[in-house]
Each structure stands twice: as C-alpha cells, then as structure tokens.
Amino acid sequence: MPSLTHDEALSRAALVAVEAMEVDLDLDRGPEVFGSRTTITFTCRRPGESTVVDLRPQALHSVRLNGRELQDVLVDGRLRLADLAADNVLEVEATMSYGHDGQGLHRSSDPADGEDYVYGHLFLDAAPRVFACFDQPDLKAPYTVGVRAPEHWSVLGNGGATQVAPGRWELARTAPLATYFVTVCAGPWASVTAEHDGVPLGIHARRSLERPLREQAEHMLATTRTCLDHYHRLFGIRYPFGEYHQVFVPEFNAGAMENPGCVTFRDAYVFRGAASPDQVLERDNTIAHEMAHMWFGDLVTMRWWDDLWLNESFAEYMAYRTSAEALGAPQSWVSFGIVRKLWGYAAERAPSTHPVAGSPAPDALSALQNFDGISYAKGASVLRQLIAHIGDEAFLAGVRDYLRGHAYGNGELAEFLAAMAAAAGEDLGPWAGAWLRTAGADRLELTRTGTLTRRTPEEHPADRPHTLDVAAFDHGREALREDVVLTGERAEVPGVAGLPEGALVVPNAGDLTWAEVALDPGTVAALVDGLADVPDPVARTVVWTSLLGGMHRGEVDPRVVVDVLESAWPREDDAAVLSRVALVVTGTVVPLFLPPAEQAEAMERVAHAADALGQRARGASGPAARAWGLLAARVGARALRDEARLHRWAAGADLPPELAGDDDFRWLVLRRLAALDALEEAELEAAQEADRSLAGRLAALGVRAARPTPQAKEWAWSTLAKDPELSNYGALEVARGFWVAEDPAVVRPYVGRVGDLLARLEPRMGEDALSRVATALHPKWLVEPATLAASSELLAREDLSPGVHRALLDEDHVLREVLESRRRFG
Incomplete structure (x- = not known):
C-alpha cells in the first residue's frame, strides 16, 4: 500500500479540517481480529471536491458519507470520497487485524499466565491499521474513544478511562491529537496509581510483572513528579493532557512512545532482576524524554x-x-x-x-x-x-x-x-x-604546540562555529582547562605547548560540541597508563568516543582499544562507561575488527579485566561496589571461555549476591555457553521450564539460534522463514543469534540468502520491525571479500523496502570499515 506523500498531505490539509474523531473498538472478538467503528466530522473548504481517508482493514463492512452509503471506494488502503459538502460526517465500520510486529494494535500473549495484552503503536503511519483517519500530523483533532474488552481486562488511553459496564470502557475526550499519538492499552494490567499537583498518575505493566512493578513504582513516580514540576517551571505551561499514565508493554519496537496522557514503554524497563545504576538512569532519562514530548511534539x-x-x-x-x-x-x-x-x-x-x-x-x-x-x-x-x-x-x-x-x-x-x-x-x-541544514561532523585536532584545527567534510561543506573547551591531565590532576570559540579553521590554545610530554590532551573535554575528535599520537600512547587517572568522567567519555571513532575511521589499531580496556576499564567509576565500553568491545571490536586468530585471546583479556573489576568490588562497599560487581559478572558472562565457571553461574553458584535468582543473567550465561557449543539440550529445557515468562521464551530463541552447529542454524533460518507465529521480538532474537559461530563454514552458506529471507518476511512485518531484523541479519560478521560482494548484491535488490535498504546500507558501510581496518592493521 502506498505511503502518503508530502505533496498529497499538503493538498489534503489545504482542502479539509478535522473537527472531531469518534472511535469505537471491539477487542472481545478473539486473538486475531478486532472491530473498528469510526465517525469523522470534518469540513471541506471547496465543496464538491474529492479527498481520501486512510484505512487498512481486514474486511470493510460499511462506509457512509453524510448519510449516503458508498460502495467500492477502498483502493490501496484509501477510501476515495467524492462530492464533499462544506460540513461532512464519515462513518466507517470494519474488521481489523491485530499486529504481531509492534505496530498498529499489537496483541501479545504472556506465557507466564496465558494472558493477552493489547496496545496501540500508531507511529509512523500505522493508524489506518486501527481506524479510518486522515493520517498526517497536521490534521489534528480531539478524540472520543470507546472500547469493548474482556470483562477482566482494564483499559487505558489518551483520555481518562471509565468503566461504564462490564467489559465496556469510555475514554474522556482529548485535546487535539495527531493520529500517530492515539493509543489504547488493554489487558489485565497490574497498576499503581497516584496524584501530583492535580494530575492523576499511573504506572502499569503485565500482571506477571506485578512484583517488580510494585517494588519499582515509587521510584518511577518520584521521577515523574520531579520532571512534571521541572517542566512546569521551564516552559511556563501546565501539563495539557489530563491524566498521565505510563504503560510498560510487551514486544515494543522502540524505547518508548510519547502518546499524550498514555506513554508506552518497552517492558524491559521493569527490571526482573538486578539493575545497574546506568540502567536506572536510562529509565529515568526515558521518563524525562517522553514527558518533554508532552510539550514539544504533542502540544506543538x-x-x-x-x-x-x-x-x-x-x-x-x-x-x-x-x-x-x-x-x-x-x-x-x-x-x-x-x-x-x-x-x-x-x-x-x-x-x-x-x-x-x-x-x-x-x-x-x-x-x-x-x-x-x-x-x-x-x-x-x-x-x-x-x-x-x-x-x-x-x-x-x-x-x-x-x-x-x-x-x-x-x-x-x-x-x-x-x-x-x-x-x-x-x-x-x-x-x-x-x-541544522548541513550534514556531517567536523573533525577537531589539537597539536602539542597548541594549534586547534577544524576540518569540515568535503562532501558536506559548512562553516560551523564551535564553542568548546580543551583540557589536559597529568598524573591524575587537571593540568589545563581553556574555553575556546572556534569560528574559523584554526585557533591557538594557550598553555598546551608547555604541557609535560606524557600529559593527556583532550579537545572538547566538556563534550559540549558535536565533532569527531582526533587525539594526538602522544595522548593515544599515554592512554594505557593514564586514562584511568583522569579525574573528569566527561573527559574520559570523550577519550573513549574518540578512540572508538578513530578505530572505525581506520586511524586507531583495534588492538589499542583492547589494551586500553584491559588497563583502564577495571578502574572506571561510571556505570554507563563500564557498561557501554565493554558492550562495544565484546560485541564489535573483538568479533569484527580483530583478525579471527586474535579474537579468543582478546576475549580472555576482557574476561581478566572483568575479574579485576569484580575483585575491586569485593574490596569495597556501598552502591558503587554493588554496581561494579554486577557489571563485572555481566561482562564476564559475555567474554569467558571457562565452561566450568559458566556452568556454575548458570546453576546459580559463585554469583554476586545481587545476581542470586536473576533469570536474565542466567540467560546471558546460557547464551555464552551456547556460543561455545557447551550447552546441553537438557540444560536449555530446564532453563525454559524454570523461566516461563515472555522474556524467558524470547531469550531461549536467541540461545538456540546462537548454537554454532549446522542443525541449529538450519533451525533458526527455517524459523525465521516459516513460523507465522514469530513476533517482532522473536524474529529479532533469532536474527541476533544466527551469525554466532567461531567456524565461519557453519554460516557461510547463508550469506547469499539474506535478501530472499528478508523479502519473504516483508509481507508479514512492518518496516520498523523488519529494519531491525535486517540490521541483525546482515552478514557482516563474516569479514571476507565474498561477503562484501554479497552485500553489494543485497543492496542492488529492488524488492526490499526503503527502510530495509537503509538498514542494510549502513551495515554494508560497517563491513567496509572493518575490511579497511584489517587491511591497514593486519
């Protein structure tokens, strides 16, 4: 079905204005379909002209325009409406299909208790999968929504929900909303409610997550209250959408969605086990992000x-x-x-x-x-x-x-x-x-004589002024800090020339501007011994991003990254740096950039660094020590080759106290054992039986796909291609595990088959979900010239959507970076 073009949107907005939307949904028709009735009240500036309304039903039952029954007006997902009056009422009744790809009205079953949950994710152009509408962001209208649902369900939405009869809910009329903000969330939710400054608040999740939800709800509500007060002060406009609910939903493609009055989040934010400080901060930040949208995005x-x-x-x-x-x-x-x-x-x-x-x-x-x-x-x-x-x-x-x-x-x-x-x-x-209007990142480089230079990408010329600072660090102290406003191609920074030879010099140390920073050779050489002693965590972050960016640009040997990780990472204090750097090194630097013959030893060095961090944690106390112990174990679970130790961890032995009974950590360990071909079927089945949650079911799919055997890869490929019940999350877990194999011969036969598989998946998955699967399925993990040739053939296909092509193009670029790095550094 064609996507609405900008020209079509301009023409439609010039012709019509939507005055009101009334939507009635019947969610009590079983697990595959739901009923949808829509009444659209709209005006037409030029009576007698025609327009279209967007709708993608499973079955269309009736269309009435101004009391007149219309026939055969649905073409390519659009209702064609002719001879409009100045004032119009369109009534549409249809049967719609639930989505299983995280878009439209997504329905998911929780294996923990067999309960089903429904949530609306109408972004970006999925609203017509739920109701008839003028699906463009500038035709906003107030919504009045009614919902029929199974009697033991509760219903949430953009307007405050009231149960008016068993199984029947009415939502309060909303302020004007764009179509892509409308949502309904229905199911036997576990809920915690409160009120702050006159705004009713709610935190909701699947019933099987009730225990962790109730344990964590007060923290989330405190964050919500603080953000609400802060935005009231900053913007001078009160929160404009009545109630404020936050619903943690299953199989959500993004982190969260800013539906006014009813924000949806991926339910991994309700932590089933131990949470490190960076995970809690990420959730707090996501709450703050979505609430900011209530003004920027929703109000305007x-x-x-x-x-x-x-x-x-x-x-x-x-x-x-x-x-x-x-x-x-x-x-x-x-x-x-x-x-x-x-x-x-x-x-x-x-x-x-x-x-x-x-x-x-x-x-x-x-x-x-x-x-x-x-x-x-x-x-x-x-x-x-x-x-x-x-x-x-x-x-x-x-x-x-x-x-x-x-x-x-x-x-x-x-x-x-x-x-x-x-x-x-x-x-x-x-x-x-x-x-704002020019792409590209400038490159900033500082010589040891104090000359700061700015180089603009040749393909994206621009004259960008940079407000930044330059800092230097020597033996654990800050030796220099200078503010700089760079308005040309170069500027002199006083004090740099007099720094000691071993000092670390960091342009953009406060990370204020947007630019690729190239560290000077003396600073790179000093990182192994000196980075851990830099007292400024933001400056350490700039160093890591520069080092990793330089590796991708072919300027830094990936072995240097591993050297710095081994020496500096176990002494890092910030949980986000500890978590992200280790994830990048174990997930990209070692398996992609290092030659295969060096990968096992490099992973052992990462595992030793994790042990060093764990030892540091055992010698300390307090929240920081708990975070170090948790992160050390997680990194060890991704890097260790010690099968006996991994089996003990899988059995719950020799773990930090924070990880006792942590199902998610056990799945991380089992995935590593599977990758090492050291996981017995009985052990996997026992883990599935012990964790019958949705997260457990998905993790088991990834573990099965990660086994490095021909049989496991054939199972994974067949599951992706042929299992119609596979959800968006299930497909992504299988795809992420597929290329795991120390012997490339196990997966090499599939390199040329990726395009056919993606084309087969496209009819049953929306572009958002399929683009994520395409990213995981790109065969860049086999760093070979033949893979590059296959990737080029993949990009030449004409049967893949633009979003999937974009995802594959970016992964092709990474493969080219890796091939160039290996050519340069051997």
Whole structure:
C-alpha cells in the first residue's frame, strides 16, 4: 500500500479540517481480529471536491458519507470520497487485524499466565491499521474513544478511562491529537496509581510483572513528579493532557512512545532482576524524554516529518538536562556522551547521513529512516551549541514563545528559529544553515604546540562555529582547562605547548560540541597508563568516543582499544562507561575488527579485566561496589571461555549476591555457553521450564539460534522463514543469534540468502520491525571479500523496502570499515 506523500498531505490539509474523531473498538472478538467503528466530522473548504481517508482493514463492512452509503471506494488502503459538502460526517465500520510486529494494535500473549495484552503503536503511519483517519500530523483533532474488552481486562488511553459496564470502557475526550499519538492499552494490567499537583498518575505493566512493578513504582513516580514540576517551571505551561499514565508493554519496537496522557514503554524497563545504576538512569532519562514530548511534539506537533527533529532533538536534550538539573544525576551527560553520541557519530559516518533539520521526507514511510542518532544525539548537541551561542535565558524565552504561539497546533523549523531569533535579538539563519541544514561532523585536532584545527567534510561543506573547551591531565590532576570559540579553521590554545610530554590532551573535554575528535599520537600512547587517572568522567567519555571513532575511521589499531580496556576499564567509576565500553568491545571490536586468530585471546583479556573489576568490588562497599560487581559478572558472562565457571553461574553458584535468582543473567550465561557449543539440550529445557515468562521464551530463541552447529542454524533460518507465529521480538532474537559461530563454514552458506529471507518476511512485518531484523541479519560478521560482494548484491535488490535498504546500507558501510581496518592493521 502506498505511503502518503508530502505533496498529497499538503493538498489534503489545504482542502479539509478535522473537527472531531469518534472511535469505537471491539477487542472481545478473539486473538486475531478486532472491530473498528469510526465517525469523522470534518469540513471541506471547496465543496464538491474529492479527498481520501486512510484505512487498512481486514474486511470493510460499511462506509457512509453524510448519510449516503458508498460502495467500492477502498483502493490501496484509501477510501476515495467524492462530492464533499462544506460540513461532512464519515462513518466507517470494519474488521481489523491485530499486529504481531509492534505496530498498529499489537496483541501479545504472556506465557507466564496465558494472558493477552493489547496496545496501540500508531507511529509512523500505522493508524489506518486501527481506524479510518486522515493520517498526517497536521490534521489534528480531539478524540472520543470507546472500547469493548474482556470483562477482566482494564483499559487505558489518551483520555481518562471509565468503566461504564462490564467489559465496556469510555475514554474522556482529548485535546487535539495527531493520529500517530492515539493509543489504547488493554489487558489485565497490574497498576499503581497516584496524584501530583492535580494530575492523576499511573504506572502499569503485565500482571506477571506485578512484583517488580510494585517494588519499582515509587521510584518511577518520584521521577515523574520531579520532571512534571521541572517542566512546569521551564516552559511556563501546565501539563495539557489530563491524566498521565505510563504503560510498560510487551514486544515494543522502540524505547518508548510519547502518546499524550498514555506513554508506552518497552517492558524491559521493569527490571526482573538486578539493575545497574546506568540502567536506572536510562529509565529515568526515558521518563524525562517522553514527558518533554508532552510539550514539544504533542502540544506543538511538527507539520510534516521533515521536521521530526523538533520533536526528538528537543526531547533528547531536555531529558539529559532534566536528569542533571532536577533528578540529581549530573552523570547523565556522561551517559549521553558514551551511549547516545557514540550512536550518533556512527550514523554521521554512514552513507545515509543527513542534516538534523529539513532532511527530505517525500512520504511518511521514508521519514522512518531518519529516526536515528542524528535526529536524537546530534540534534541535542546542536541545541547545546545554540544555548552556548545565544545564552540559556534567550533559549528558554524562545521555547516558551514558540510553545505558546503554536499550542494544540503545528510548527516547523522556520517558526522555531523565528522565536529563537526574536529572543536572542539576532539573525540565526547562517547558524542554522551550518548546524541544522548541513550534514556531517567536523573533525577537531589539537597539536602539542597548541594549534586547534577544524576540518569540515568535503562532501558536506559548512562553516560551523564551535564553542568548546580543551583540557589536559597529568598524573591524575587537571593540568589545563581553556574555553575556546572556534569560528574559523584554526585557533591557538594557550598553555598546551608547555604541557609535560606524557600529559593527556583532550579537545572538547566538556563534550559540549558535536565533532569527531582526533587525539594526538602522544595522548593515544599515554592512554594505557593514564586514562584511568583522569579525574573528569566527561573527559574520559570523550577519550573513549574518540578512540572508538578513530578505530572505525581506520586511524586507531583495534588492538589499542583492547589494551586500553584491559588497563583502564577495571578502574572506571561510571556505570554507563563500564557498561557501554565493554558492550562495544565484546560485541564489535573483538568479533569484527580483530583478525579471527586474535579474537579468543582478546576475549580472555576482557574476561581478566572483568575479574579485576569484580575483585575491586569485593574490596569495597556501598552502591558503587554493588554496581561494579554486577557489571563485572555481566561482562564476564559475555567474554569467558571457562565452561566450568559458566556452568556454575548458570546453576546459580559463585554469583554476586545481587545476581542470586536473576533469570536474565542466567540467560546471558546460557547464551555464552551456547556460543561455545557447551550447552546441553537438557540444560536449555530446564532453563525454559524454570523461566516461563515472555522474556524467558524470547531469550531461549536467541540461545538456540546462537548454537554454532549446522542443525541449529538450519533451525533458526527455517524459523525465521516459516513460523507465522514469530513476533517482532522473536524474529529479532533469532536474527541476533544466527551469525554466532567461531567456524565461519557453519554460516557461510547463508550469506547469499539474506535478501530472499528478508523479502519473504516483508509481507508479514512492518518496516520498523523488519529494519531491525535486517540490521541483525546482515552478514557482516563474516569479514571476507565474498561477503562484501554479497552485500553489494543485497543492496542492488529492488524488492526490499526503503527502510530495509537503509538498514542494510549502513551495515554494508560497517563491513567496509572493518575490511579497511584489517587491511591497514593486519
């Protein structure tokens, strides 16, 4: 079915205005279909003309326009409406199919108790899979929703829900919403409710997660209260959508979705076992991110998808700012640097890089490709540069003016910049052209004589001013800190030339700007002995992102990364750095960038580093020591080759106290045993029997796929290709385990078959879910010239969607980086 184009959206918005949406859903028709009745009240500016309404039903029962029954009007997912009146009422009744790919109205069964759960994820263009609508962000309307559900279910949605009869719920009329924000969440939820400052609050999850939900709900509610108060102060506008529910739902493709009044989160955020501080911080940050959207995105919505940065960049920046300012977590900027910016720089290096703002979105589906590290991490960094340029007072004044001027409507880049320029008292056009409308990351390099240079990508020329600092560290002390405003190609930084030879010199040490930092050779040489002693965690983060980025660019030998990890990582204090660096080294540096003959030894060195961190934890006390012990065990479970120790861990022996009875950790250990071909079928079956949860069922799929035997790979491939019951999460788990094999001969026969499998999956999976599977299924793990040839053939196919092609293109780029690194460093 064709995706709505921007030109079509402009024409439709010029013709019609939606006054009201009434939606009635019958969720009590079994596990495969639901009933949908929609009444759309809308006006037409030029009576007599025609338009289309979006709908993708399993069966269409009736269409009535202004009391007139219409026949044969559904074509390619659109109802064609002719001879419109000035005032119109469209009534549509249809039977719809539940989704099992995380889009539309997704239905999932929890094997822990056999209960089913339904949630709506109508982003990006999935609303027509639930009800008839004008599916574009600038045709907002108030919604009145009714729901029939099994009598033991409860129902949540954008408006406050009231049970009016057994199995019958009515949701309060909403403020004007874009179609992609509408949601209904139904099932036998476990719930914790509260109220703050007149706003009813709720935290909800599957019934089988009730115990951890209740244990963790007060922390989440405290975070919610603090964020709500903080945003009221910052924006000067009260929360505008009535009740505020946060629902942790199964098999969710993203981290969360900012549905007004009813935010949905992936339910992995309700921790079944031990949670490290960075995991808790990530959840707090996600709560803050989605709440920021209530103003930027929900109250004021982008007019079209080419301005999605107005939603995501703002929420990304505001979440980290709020975590640092209001939640008492200054380390959130460390997490931003090592997690989000690492993701964003990778997206910037890829051939699919694009500007932060105004990236072409000719149709709705193509916009999905730009929900990446550029729209999030780079966009947030650009906002930090804007604040450095105009000041925080002017920035907040511009934000308030923009929100007040477009409340309950739509906005776009020019209007946002106009508000900022008025508050700052200066023309921001040149600044926006360089930072927002031009792709690419500048490269910053500082010589030991003190010359800071800026090199702009040749393919994306721009004159970007950088506000940053330069710091140097020597024997565990800060030896230099200089603020710099770089407005040309070079600037002299005083004090650098006089630094000791072994000092570590770090441009952009405060991580304020967006630029690839190239460390000088003397600093790289000093990292093994000196990085752990750098007292500034943000500067350490900048060093790690620079080191890893340099490896991808073919400038840093991957062995240096392993050397630095072995020496500095066990002495790191920040949980986010510990977690992310180890994940990148075990998941990318060793299995991809190092030659196969060196990988086993490198993993042993990582395991030794994990043991060193564990020993450090045992010699300390308090929350930090508990976090070190937890992270040490998790990294050891990914890196160890000691099968006896892994089997003891799987049996629950010799574990840190925090991991006693932790099912998720046991699955991590079992996956490592499977990869080593050291897992017996009886042991796997016993684990499945002990953990009959949805998470356990999914983990078992990944463990089976990771076994390095021809039989296991054939099972995994066949499951992906032929199992119609496989959900989006199930497919992703199998795909992530598939290429695990120390002997490449086991998986080499499948390299040329990836395209056919993806084409087969496309009819039953939405583009969002399938793009994630395509990323995992790309055969880059076999670093061979033949794989590159197969990847090129994959990209030449014409039967794969744009989103899948984009995912494969980015993975092809990684393969090329790895091949070049191996050629250069042998």
